[in-house]
Amino acid sequence: MxxxxxxxxxxxxxxxxxxxxxxxxxxxxxxxxxxxxxxxEVVREAQPSQSVQNVLREEHALFSDRLTIEPGISYSYSNSSELALSGFLALDAIFLGNISVDTVESHTTTFDVSTRYGVSDRLELELVVPYVYRSSHYETIGAGGATGGLVEETVSQGDLGDISAGLYYRVLAETQSRPDVVWNFSVRAPTGRHPYDIRTNTRIVDVEEGGTENLTVPTELPTGNGVWGVSTGFSFLKTVDPAIIFANVGYTHNIAQDFDDINSSDQTVPGEINLGDSIRLGFGTAFALNERFSLSMSFTHQHSLETNVTVEGGDEQSVIGSSANAASFNFGATYGLSDSTSIVTSMGIGLTDDAPDFTLNFRMPFQI
Known part of the structure; x- marks a missing residue:
């Protein structure tokens, strides 16, 4: 029992x-x-890898409450040649007159420090302080009307550039069906040396034969635009593992400003400068190869409208040849040295005459 x-x-x-x-x-x-x-619907629920964070940071889509200090250096080179003929063509084959071939080589090196701080997971503030060093080499063939004559001059200038401050606001967070949408707004202050009253010097060649004037160069080079600028735009970013696709569009309005002198000669001529506005767009993709290393490539284009000048007491006139189309193809790489420090490199190749022949960029963002 x-x-x-x-x-x-x-x-x-x-x-x-x-x-x-x-x-x-x-x-x-x-x-x-x-x-x-x-x-x-959440795409980036987990903490992204260091390589992905680097891409998001460069595209201003990484919002955090940490302070990011990003020193950088960029170099650009451009070379332009211009043929000037002063005379007439005889018998449809023989040119009689003066021949001048002008070549300008421009080297621009910019040292800047960018400081960013994420106020929240949607808002980020940024301040950029640049120092610009420019060196231009002017060369002309045709001194004294002879095709073998050569005159050259080099002008260099280094000074503070135009300081800018801006904000980035995440309008929509990325989901399975839509990308990150970030709105940006920035203001550029005319703290650099403006180009509107720079004097010019003329080189005198063939002194023994009467002193022919053949090459005119500026006495100094500008490091800024000289006017206030306001920019706004949107950027879009979508994660398609293992790639990241991004695009951006923006518009910059330059505020017209009066100057006491806008003439390059010794005579003082006051007037107003209305620098042409610009429209920009770009798109590209980045690949995270591993936890710390990523590669990227992109296309950028900026169209600048014509500049208008109004001399005091006169009518507004457009500056011929002041509009520009600058397009370039860029490719770069990022490597995370640690969880808080990275190296960002990129190279751009100019696709139009108004774009630099090539640019090099090196940046090292680190978080505090």
């Missing part, structure tokens, strides 16, 4: 254990299902 009673109690305890196990399993599955349903 005692044996039978203990045997009848064992199945009852086993059933209670199995019932408890089933209830726990069902609860776990229910919780997991609810979590999956809640996070179904």
């Amino acid at each position: 005692q044996y039978n009673n203990s045997t009848s109690k064992f199945p009852s305890a086993g059933h209670r254990f199995l019932l408890s196990l089933c209830l726990c399993t069902a609860g776990s599955l229910s919780t997991a299902a609810m979590a999956q349903g809640t996070n179904e």
